[in-house]
Amino acid sequence: MMQVRILEATMSHSKEDGYVGRVLFEAEGHSKAYEMTLQSKSMKDWSYALNFHLESGKEEEILAVEDRLEEDDELFDRLVDAAKDSLQR
Numbered sequence: 001m002m003q004v005r006i007l008e009a010t011m012s013h014s015k016e017d018g019y020v021g022r023v024l025f026e027a028e029g030h031s032k033a034y035e036m037t038l039q040s041k042s043m044k045d046w047s048y049a050l051n052f053h054l055e056s057g058k059e060e061e062i063l064a065v066e067d068r069l070e071e072d073d074e075l076f077d078r079l080v081d082a083a084k085d086s087l088q089r
Contacts, residue, residue: 002027002028002064002065002068002072002075003027003028004025004026004027004028004075004078004079005025005026005028006023006024006025006078006079006082007024007025007026007033008022008023008024009021009022009023009024009079009082009083009085009086010022010083010086011038011083011084011086011087012087013087017039018039018040018041018042019038019039019040019041019043019084019087020037020038020039021037021038021039021080021083021084021086021087022035022036022037022038022083023035023036023038023079023080023082023083024053025079027061027064027065030057030058030061030064030065031057031058031061032052032053032054032055032056032057032058032061033052033053033054034050034051034052034053034062034065035050035051035052035053036048036049036050036051036069036079037049037051038079038080038083043084046076046080048069050062050065050066050069
C-alpha cells in the first residue's frame with residue numbers, strides 16, 4: 001500500500017474551465033514530490049495529469065504512482081477531495 005502525504009491542495013471554478021484543482025503530495029519512499037492537476041466540468045468525472053513537482057525524479061517512481069492512481073479509487077478520491085475541500089473554505 002502506497003502511503004501518500006498531501007502537502008497542499010487548491011481548487012478554483014470558472015464557467016469556461018469548470019473546476020480546476022491542484023494537489024501537491026509526497027509518496028512514501030519516493031525521492032521527489034508530485035503535482036496532480038485536475039479538471040472537471042461537473043465535479044463528477046475528473047481528468048488529471050500527474051507530474052513531478054519542482055524537479056524531475058525517477059521515471060519508475062512516477063509510473064508507480066500513475067499505476068496506483070488508476071487502480072486505487074480511494075487514493076484518487078482522497079486527492080480529489082483535498083482539492084474540493086479547499087474550494088469550500
